[in-house]
Amino acid sequence: MQLIHSKLKQARAFIFDVDGVMTDGSVLASENGHFLRTFNIKDGYAVQHAAKIGYPIAIISGGKSDGIIKRFEALGVKDIYTGQQQKEAAFNEFLAKYSLIPSDIIYMGDDMPDIPLLKIVGVASCPADAAIDVLKICNYISPVNGGRGCVRDIIEKTLKLQEKWWVDESFRW
Numbered sequence: 001m002q003l004i005h006s007k008l009k010q011a012r013a014f015i016f017d018v019d020g021v022m023t024d025g026s027v028l029a030s031e032n033g034h035f036l037r038t039f040n041i042k043d044g045y046a047v048q049h050a051a052k053i054g055y056p057i058a059i060i061s062g063g064k065s066d067g068i069i070k071r072f073e074a075l076g077v078k079d080i081y082t083g084q085q086q087k088e089a090a091f092n093e094f095l096a097k098y099s100l101i102p103s104d105i106i107y108m109g110d111d112m113p114d115i116p117l118l119k120i121v122g123v124a125s126c127p128a129d130a131a132i133d134v135l136k137i138c139n140y141i142s143p144v145n146g147g148r149g150c151v152r153d154i155i156e157k158t159l160k161l162q163e164k165w166w167v168d169e170s171f172r173w
Helices: 002-010 041-052 066-074 088-098 112-118 132-137 150-161
Strands: 013-016 057-060 079-081 105-108 123-126
Touching (some): 041 057, 066 079, 088 112, 105 112, 105 150, 112 123, 112 132, 123 132, 123 150
Parallel strands (some): 013 057, 013 105, 105 123
């Protein structure tokens, strides 16, 4: 546990997958072909709080919809990569933009397309209900399922360890 606390204290940025992490993995298809997702409001609070106090945050998703983009833009996320069949290019672009290295990153993913990035970041994290192969390689497994607050869990833990959770901005949306 001490090692993970040390890694969380050193983290400088967050990257999240969407489906299965920010959502519970369920997708509702409308009659006109749009895919609808539900997001956890507590995850949203934590994301906007971290963004507001200056953490670079990226969304890298294989999913592609205006709803994903609008959701994260509203939370203050500036780096939203959708339709990513292979996530490495978006990851490298994000690192270069903020002069980061892989060990600066907390990445949360839940399934096979996330594994290449989970293997190289400082903190490889996942929801409790992630795919077995992902669970095997993560050094932090949230006790919370995807779409149910796992994002809040990792952000809150990190910011508390870095003494940035309880700041003036904490009490504003």
